[in-house]
Amino acid sequence: MSWPYDRKATVLAEGTTNTATSPLNVLCLAALTFVVRDAVFAAGMLYVVCQVLLVLALRRLGAATGLPGWFPALTITALTVNPLLVSSIGMEVELGASGLAWLLTFSVERRPFAFGLVAGMLALIRVDLLIFAVVIFVARRRSWVDVRRIVRAAVLVAAPWFVFSWVVLGAAVPDTVVIKTLQGARRAWGRWEFGNGPGLYWLILVMRRNPAGRRLVPFAVLAAAGAVYSLAYVQSGVPPYHWYYGPGIVAATVFVCAATAGFAGRAERGLSLLVVVALVMAGVAGYAHSGLPRDFAPLTSNYTSSEQYARIGRDVARLAGGKTVASADEIGVLAYTCGCAIIDVFSDRGLMPQAIAELEARTGRLTRGLLRVNFAFFDDTIRPRTLDLALRRINGTPPSNYLATWTISAPLAGTAQLYLVPAS
Secondary structure (H helix, E strand, O other), X not given: OOOOOOOOOOOOOOOOOXXXXXXXXXXXXXXHHHHHOOHHHHHHHXXXXXXXXXXXXXXXXXXXXXXXXXXXXXXXHHHHOOHHHHOOOOOOHHHHHHHHHHHHHHHHOOOHHHHHHHHHHHHHHXXXXXXXXXXXXXXXXXXXXXXXXXXXXXXXXXXXXXHHHHHXXXXXXXXXXXXXXXXXXXXXXXXXXXXXXXXXXXXXHHHOOOOOOHHHHHHHHHHXXXXXXXXXXXXXXXXXXHXXXXXXXXXXXXXXXXXXXXXXXXXXXXXXHHHHHHHHHHHHHHHHOOOOOOOOOOOOOOOOOHHHHHHHHHHHHXXXXXXXXXXXXXXXHHHHHHOOOEEOOOOOHHHHHXXXXXXXXXXOHHHHHHHHHHOOOOOOOOOOOOOOEEEEEEOOOOOOOOOEEEEEEEOOOEEEEEEEEEOO
């Protein structure tokens, strides 16, 4: 499973960063951890709470649209065993899924103030989830009605954090926007085809003429919003971190389960249900085939397992003796178990001015203007921290001056050596 802290969310005792992509997820985890005194257990608690909220939303959504009573059970099962969503436990994907379900529920029930409140919370979960809010809002009939109430409610929830972040932390939008955009600047996805995206909008028009299909219009809108969300990510060119696919997969799964429950005739529904059940069973089998408990989530891009990083972190704590250590790209579990200052652009804000300048050099006038507004209160006098030691992941000849070494391996990354060396 994913640990409830990742490479984006590290905060050093001696300084502050603004790299938590999901402020609300971090705040929820912090509050639960304060109560139970265990971050991993707190992540499990938050996951369960989100699952309960998701089921409650699906029940109301199914009742409001006239779907069978087994629609929520089918949908939550399909979501729970999805390999990508399983691999994202501990991150904000599940919190976002419950938020999207309630957003759609309040849209169907025509409760504008509640819709706005949830839209504001979605901005705090991930600011890019506002794409879903915009698409679902625009797709409503008479969408302009109550727009002021919706906006006021959203601002009421989201504005305090974003104003605080803008003025106190130096950027309204987290620094990860700059960091991840730079990581994907070379657009490694190649030729991309998204031909079925516009078809979802056509599907909405068809279903509105079909009495059985009208109940599926909200779910089709959710799926269309997922397509727009995915398209936005494709255009941004960021690297394919697996959790980025979570919201789109959640939207598509909810739509497929709703279609299975309410659109087809009896024979077609039976066939559709069989397909969904087969996918659920495939997800379960795929998770368990390598034995339980697993060392790795079904999908992972890490260089080694969380357990090994925990052991390495304890070793580094003993060897570093309070000195600062440059990371080898991955930082979360190492920093958590080391309790020492492990440094990279996510944890040292002194490295951000160079990253901002590089992104400005790569972008057009509009983006440069938005970046300057976002970082208007950024303290660019902060200097990078002095490094004493460094972690280096090397596949070839070892450095001559290393202080310690560990063999690390992962399904995607293969096997390599991780060295602790003096910083050059």
